[in-house]
Amino acid sequence: MSDFPEEPIYEQLARVGKALASPVRLRLLDVLDQRERTVEELAQAAGVPLKNTSAQLQQLRAAHLVTGRKEGARVYYRVADERVSRFLAELRGFAHDRLADLRDAVRARLGSLEGVTAGELAARLADPGTVVVDVRPVTDFAAGHVPGAISLPLAELRERLDELPRQARIVAYCGGPYCAVSSQAVRLLGEHGYDARTLDGGYLGWRHRPAGE
Amino acid sequence: MSDFPEEPIYEQLARVGKALASPVRLRLLDVLDQRERTVEELAQAAGVPLKNTSAQLQQLRAAHLVTGRKEGARVYYRVADERVSRFLAELRGFAHDRLADLRDAVRARLGSLEGVTAGELAARLADPGTVVVDVRPVTDFAAGHVPGAISLPLAELRERLDELPRQARIVAYCGGPYCAVSSQAVRLLGEHGYDARTLDGGYLGWRHRPAGE
DNA sequence: GGAGTATTCTAAGATTCCTTAGAATCCTAG
């Protein structure tokens, strides 16, 4: 092993890097960033086997990126604090800027729909012609949402289309920036003649939008 | 291997994390962040064996964090762009906030001298009673320095003490935030009766100081 | 072209990390 005088310091810095070095952990962080969850909910939402989820959570906890709260037989995890959440947003932004392969992978999953940025949405919130649709499960909606948004999970969208005014300009969003649900919703709405667009970055992107209302 | 639908995306994100997961690579990045260097200079400055340096540079290049420029028989590496540099600063700040062990490791290496922040220094630059001393090698000084600083490498400090006015309030800095040279300089100056302090974060910290001159 | 130098490529042993099965722990409910 190499060693130089500053190694113990960089060893510590590398702990953060290591925590962010696995796709599974990054996925878990993104899911947790939206709201607190139990290990099982988390494993479910992230699509990762339970045991693996638990093991990775230990590492994230050791790196002080998440904290657990025990309530009865369950442990609720969440991102340790706002600083972690901001840093994750920073990481996503950075990687998106620098890695063309990341942009390709995103496009492969979400399609190349033109989205609305959080800043644009903020500016349009006052406009009554804009209708904001939250397609996440109602639990997520309840934990926080864009002001004025209506909760309309994708599963119910088809049957509840009549709740949306025909001539509205719709902005649909889901949870993380890589969530495909709002893209599906927008496609469905488009087929029914609506003017609908996704919100870039999803709800997380909204929460971390650059300064100003 | 786990897999969930967004895996290819998180795989890409993890490339950045992986690049930052090794103490050696982080050290190289910090050294490169100060100025462009050849592989050998870099290995020398970082205290890492040459072959290992070269191998790690390949990885950093694959992650688009550094770029190389070939000039004759030599390759000059540098941090890819300002965005990378800012992100590294962000990482250091984040880790420093969250990991007590990191703060301990820094204290173990640098001692617990009270430093001056970059913001404080900026505010004091106009004050003629403050003398800023750059203790890095002259090559580094030439590549960029705090305005008004005088170049006085540690090796020459003892003999050139008379260049410093007795009653000056001295601020000494070196390169990275974990460089011990300025701490030594401050200790030496203290023994000779000077009022001397280090600059927190070194020259890198200065370059990334929060907005405002 | 040939000697000499800087850097990278190839390859392989040592090490660390990922994943997951099975046992253990800690909790609630009855």
Add this chain to the structure above:
DNA sequence: CTAGGATTCTAAGGAATCTTAGAATACTCC
């Protein structure tokens, strides 16, 4: 106090990474 469920701990095989020796490449200078 016992049954049953949620989560973590322990352990081990397999995969990926780190480190570094040796060969190969690419350049300069003569």
